[in-house]
Structures are given as structure tokens and as C-alpha cells.
Amino acid sequence: MTKAMKMLWADEEGLTTVEYALLLALLVVAAIGVWSAFGSKIQSSVSSSSSAFDTATGTS
Numbered sequence: 001m002t003k004a005m006k007m008l009w010a011d012e013e014g015l016t017t018v019e020y021a022l023l024l025a026l027l028v029v030a031a032i033g034v035w036s037a038f039g040s041k042i043q044s045s046v047s048s049s050s051s052a053f054d055t056a057t058g059t060s
Helices: 002-010 015-057
Strands: none
């Protein structure tokens, strides 16, 4: 039993999967943070640019 546990403990094959999952979770948290911090500013900027473009081209 202890030999099997030692082999399981030393096996690092699934470790990269866990690392990728943690990296993905970190990226998701960072993206949510950026979205909540800058989302309204970006929306305002895009809306302003769209209005300016519409005015310049004469479309509504």
C-alpha cells in the first residue's frame, strides 16, 4: 500500500493539467477585474466615437 502511495505521489503526469487550469482561472479573474474597472469607460469611448463617425458621415 505504501509503495503504491509513493508511486502516486511521485507521478507528475497530471500536474501540467492542474497548472493550466490554475492559469486559466487566473486569466478569467484578471479579465473580470479589467472588465469591471474599465468596462464603462470603454463603452463610453466607443459610443462617443460612433457618434462622431455618424456625424462626420452624415448617417444616423
